[in-house]
Amino acid sequence: MVEEPGPESESDSTPLENDSTDKRKRKGKTRKVGPADEEGAVPKTRKPRPPKPEPVYVIPDVEKKETTFKGRLGYACLNTILRNKKPASEAIFCSRTCRIDTIKKNGIEWVKELGRQNVKDLLKLIEWNEENNIRFMRMSSEMFPFASHPKYGYTLEYCAAELEAVGDLANRLGHRLTTHPGQFTQLGSPKDEVIANAVRDLTYHCEMIDRMGLGKDSVMIIHGGGTYGDKPAALARIKKSVTERLPQNVRNRLVLENDEMCYSAEDLLPLCEELNIPLVFDYHHDWINPSSIAPAEIIRRANAIFERRGIKPKQHLSEPRPGAETVMEKRAHADRCQKLPDDLPDDMDLMVEAKDKEQAVLHLYRIYGLRPVIHASLRPPAEHETKETKGRKSLKKKAVKTGIIADDLSDEDSPVTVDVGNGTLSAVGVDGDSGASESAPAGSRKKTRRQAKSERTRISRKREKSVPLPVEG
């Protein structure tokens, strides 16, 4: 298996234990250069690195299985191949964002241009998907940074032409584009301000979809959110928010999803049936936070709502990582899914929420022979998939504090909010299976501890400097 060398590949063989020795050696070397400089020696210029050879990937065979399923499989927000194009300036992705400090420094027009670039790249993602027989995708909620912010928010009018172009392409090719606003978009909060923010965020997502001219199938999925120590009361508030505060066009696209901490599918079904709001059934969440009703029955009832509304049913699929034992480990999504659920209806859309994104879809295509696969688009799976939820927790907590919350974390499928007793919510770190920019690239993940450390430092430095995250140095 050949790997694409990462930016720190020269230090590949340096184990962490030798790190300090290595640094001392390098420091010594630097000091020797000093006096020579003073004597007027021409400073050495770095030799340009020879161009990297095209990596050759060895794709292991998959175990073939059979299914009668013929629906679409989709992935969320980020395409690992396009995101990891080299040089970094050629990377294609839709989650360029920034911090509030950057808005203050560069102005909102600068931020809006990030949005325009994100939308332009969405067009390329859809084209890639079409070539690769993937006709279902979740759009990044980070598409327009801070567009739904109470202070810095803006209308998407300025990007109308680009949004229309995306919608035209998706409609022409028959691609389904959905959204999944972040875990801070909560309609059941006891705090009016939180609900107001949620309404604004849903309205922003809806504006984006409406401007694309996408049909009913382009839904916006949210979780129930916190229960605030009284689930029935919180459900009643969700109902009130939906019926009294959501504009009709926004309500038309709303879909609820069971989560693994607060609301099981069974908790949400009665409300969904009463308000005629479709329910997305997440197999993984149901495994952690099960209903007393069997998945097949939940899906039958959930799909009945979709059908009544004239919307193509969709559900979510992911698997825990191998060996997961603790709740935190179980919540993390595996790199890929190895099987389709047994009782899957033949025709509905299935969003595959896996770390390997489009690779996870292609993996299932190969296992079940669902669609033709372009071999050059395949990347090998990680050799050793760990059960650990490797930490971006601190980054996330920091993100919450610094106000980049919804934008930076919004494609996370898992609701990371839990009640902390007094009606406030606390974000709990889970592993990032998100469309945000730091997802591990498939095929380039065998990092040394030192590389990983260096990468973490780089990411946090980027944040410190308020540089838009995805631009790589």
Ligand SMILES: [Zn+2]
């Ligand atoms: Zn889900």
